[in-house]
Amino acid sequence: MENDRYYGIDVGGTSVKIGLFQGTRLLDKWSVPTDTSNGGDHILRDIVASLPGPAAGAALAVPGAVLPDGTVNRCVNLGWGICRPSDEFTAMSGIPCRVLNDANAAALAEQRLGGGKGFESILFVALGTGVGAGVVLDGKIRNGARGAAGELGHLCLDPGDTAAACTCGHYGCVEQYCSATGIVRLAAQAGMPGLNCKQIVDGAAAGSDRLEAVVDAACDALGRGIAGACAIIDPEAVVLGGGVSQAGEYFRLKVQAAFDRYAFHACLGTKIFLATLGSDAGLTGAALYAMD
């Protein structure tokens, strides 16, 4: 019964997005608020209480590192420390459950069904408040030996302590230049404080030279970071997702140009695409991971 239905569950810091899938078909989706009180103790119970019925499997996409055995190594935004949410989920629901990093889930969805469709290996980069990324090789997501694969946001571009301090404790990480937060910081540094990321990118696209210089600096850093990642894994294609990438073709062309400036010559020809699944990427990728 229900042996072809899967739940894809994207556990975010504000809300949990849940999709019910039959194969790659999204039958229904809904969300529940994320209750981070008591160390995020209610989150799984609230998710399970919202499920309409049994299923063949489920996967949780979480904002933190996931070890190969399914142990989650802290999700600060959820209040979770080191834990095994898939075991707890299964105990409560009776549904087999896997767990993976949320950017990795989005990467898998974009590779199979979104901006990277048709490619077996992609680098996916999600530009939001931070910079997440995921590596898909031969159609499989790479989680890494310590759950840290695809941490492009923490590739160091400038180690000097005059560079921007990153939340990770280092300086000059990719995330400090091309996340929404990073772009806002670059604009403030250039004498334009108080603007949000959308205002900056829209203003640049509308013709402001000063704002365009900010966006160019962000895209230059991102292109250099992507070039570095491609020198290691050499994927068939790169896919840009997350809120910042909604600036669309204007933004994509700048990132492609920066990549082309920095890429190792054998990597030239690697094309950068825009993601197409939007905020459904996480729950979709989780469902695909559950089915794998």
Next chain:
Amino acid sequence: MENDRYYGIDVGGTSVKIGLFQGTRLLDKWSVPTDTSNGGDHILRDIVASLPGPAAGAALAVPGAVLPDGTVNRCVNLGWGICRPSDEFTAMSGIPCRVLNDANAAALAEQRLGGGKGFESILFVALGTGVGAGVVLDGKIRNGARGAAGELGHLCLDPGDTAAACTCGHYGCVEQYCSATGIVRLAAQAGMPGLNCKQIVDGAAAGSDRLEAVVDAACDALGRGIAGACAIIDPEAVVLGGGVSQAGEYFRLKVQAAFDRYAFHACLGTKIFLATLGSDAGLTGAALYAMD
């Protein structure tokens, strides 16, 4: 007949090293000079003429990028342009043949039989005249979509044109700091020209503060580069090979310390090992690739 024998062939710019293997057992090895005249036209013929008999398979490890279909995208040191040496080899010898990048071959050998034995996923870094690298994941070498996986030597650490110009056309690549050539350059820059890499590292280990500062700068750059690569693929372990790594534990500890300074926190605990197969790594890895 001979259906369990394989040739592993490491095609270098000066000599070709050839090993005859039965499983992982090296039965015999020899070398032939590399004749780079006429665009390297005689290289394959000279190799085939040296073979003692038939075999179940062979693989060529070459100093250049190898596309997924076996096309070699230039080997400057051999005089080769775009070519398909495995097809030619098979036509001349009757032996089925594969081709892969030489650093990738060494990576595979070190993962299966050398410094990375016991790990399924490693980053291998060969520090020689240049910096080669290879990525092994789940026991398989990753060649990349354009043959450029594992080009850690061309990860950019400092893009400014005041940084050292690299042979690849960019500035500030990892290779410019921690290859033998890079270390010699750093020493010259510090006012100590005319020393070779071994003299520099030996002098540092023997207590020269000025030379130690050079080696520290090289290891700092390498540790930062490895930290960047680990943020993308998060391997179980890292293995250092090539001539420069023969400085041994003195050098390894400095690279480990630099890695620990720059690594993303989830990657901490990744250990750096020394390679153990020396100059046999390439031919051994080629034989393993032929058997796969």
